[in-house]
Amino acid sequence: MTTVPSPPAPPTATRPGVVARTGLYAVLAVNAAVVAWFFARAGFASNALIVIGRLLGLYGALVMAFQLVLVARLPWLDRRIGMDRLTSWHRWTGFALLWTLLGHVVFIAFGYADGTGTGPVGEIVDLAGTTEGILRAVVAFGVLLVVGAVSARSARRRLAYETWHFVHLYSYVAVVLAFTHQVAVGTTFTSSPAATAYWYALWGVALGSVAVGRLVLPLWRNHRHRFRVSAVVPESDQVVSVYVTGRDLNELGARAGQFFLWRFLTKDRWWQANPFSLSAAPDGRTLRLTAKAVGDGSAALRHLKPGTRVFAEGPYGAFTALHRRRTDSLLIAGGVGVTPVRALLEDLDGHAVVIYRVAAERDAVLLGELRDLAVAKGAELHLVTGPPVPDRLAPRELARLVPDIADRDVFLCGPPPMMNAVLRTLDALGVPKPQIHFERFGLAG
Structure with missing residues (x-):
């Protein structure tokens, strides 16, 4: 895209x-x-x-x-x-x-x-x-x-x-x-x-x-922008990307790393809102979300038809470049948590290192896009695979991959256990807390 x-x-x-x-x-x-x-x-x-x-x-x-x-x-x-x-x-x-x-x-x-x-x-x-x-x-x-x-x-x-x-x-x-x-x-x-x-x-x-x-x-945003599904693209057997268009999207104020509460107005799902991050930096014409089928709501995305009306609440979230403290950055993603990280990589300047943690390479969503972006941006991309134990992102391993980690902003998104482990690693490596940026997507707190 x-x-x-x-x-x-x-x-x-x-x-x-x-x-x-x-x-x-x-x-x-x-x-x-x-x-x-x-x-x-x-x-x-x-x-x-x-x-x-x-x-x-x-x-x-x-x-x-x-x-x-x-x-x-x-x-x-x-x-x-x-x-x-x-x-x-x-x-x-x-x-x-x-x-x-x-x-x-x-x-x-x-x-x-x-x-x-x-x-x-x-x-x-x-x-x-x-x-x-x-x-x-x-x-x-x-x-x-x-x-x-x-x-x-x-x-x-x-x-x-x-x-x-x-x-x-x-x-x-x-x-x-x-x-x-x-x-x-x-x-x-x-x-x-x-x-x-x-x-x-x-x-x-x-x-x-x-x-x-x-x-x-x-209500005002949805009346003004008139969101609709423009395309549904399967990324794998379990992952799908949904493209949403509308009027004057350049005035929506969305940033890479943010998410919306998406309500797709179909007969069986109009009442259900789900939080999905933007998986590409907003370009003023199209918004893209990418989701893995982990529940009925996300699994139903694969069956959306182009033209389906969308009620979107947002954009929400502070996981953006607005909070940068350093010129260079480190982006760490786990599983489908790569979606806001992939969008952020488009939006960040300076030198970036991207670490993508998955169990196996076949689980790496949007890996081809990440590789192309890394080449275009002059960024380093590390795909880290293997079981959770031993921890492939322990202090020694992370310091080896990113020796200057304490001088970078760190953007982190992934499953809660992985995020908690990485946060402990960052603390052990002496990364200042103001340089660590993450969000936990739980609407009920």
Whole structure:
């Protein structure tokens, strides 16, 4: 496939990921201080337990809003941090949210039960039946407990992604219920016009981010670009490449190394979205994905017909040349993880070394294209074959193949066990972490 990639940006001392993370931390810290200030301005209850409970509730609301921003798939954040890391942060802040809200419920229950003789459980039941907004809060907390339970790793491994995602959607119901609870009984919310305006603005930004990133942008992009399958090319018995065309693809902003959530609008698969990386650098006319048949969704790609309409969400991912720190690079791919690596090789300037790890040469997807690209780019290509043990990419072997590895950016993509092993090797060889770039493609975190 002949491409005309845009000139890659030169390495820069400014790390986009650091800028984005610092910005997120700063925004969170400022809002935490603002919440504390409004809380203090509203005055304190006579019962210390109620004071602590109310403060925990406010910080629970702040964390909930922050969670929404993390999974809103805003392009600026996604290209600098990556969907995998944003999703992971969302998961861990979710558990922090559960503990914060649990503390809110416990302190409020014991605080209001103090001196009444009804006990904390009885007090919650009484408040739910007599005070507006409390019952909604109890339901919201129950929903979040269920979502948290299915998000635990032991439960997540037993659930299909579609099932997990369906259950997770109920967290938006919990968000709405929690907000209405805050409006109904939040003393800080109504303590002053400034506090009311702040909380409305906070929730507006959080919910607006989700609406824009998850709904408005995908709908607008698909309406504008009108994606369709133009060709389906088998690469081997198990691997197929799908070419997608559309209008004004040069204005899509896709970069080599990124991925889309592809939804092919056939009668039996229109509802299923799968993440596949671009396997060639975008040229403004065509997008190409290459996938191995490991499930029903990827196996069905072979039977797509040219002209099939496509609903594509993206581009997503921070596995791009935007994050380069050095002029030269090392690209390490395992199995079908070669697809974004092959695209990156087109986009990178400077000297590149490519290491492709497979069990046998027959498993090397797109090997012919890699060889042609390596010749055209003046890159070194090493095909490393053999069983996982002994490790063919152990420190000694990798240092032999790439003696100047510590002076290169390293882009890594492959199966999780291989990636974990290579990351340990890179650490042992003293490769600075800012020069190591990888993404883990797990939508459920």
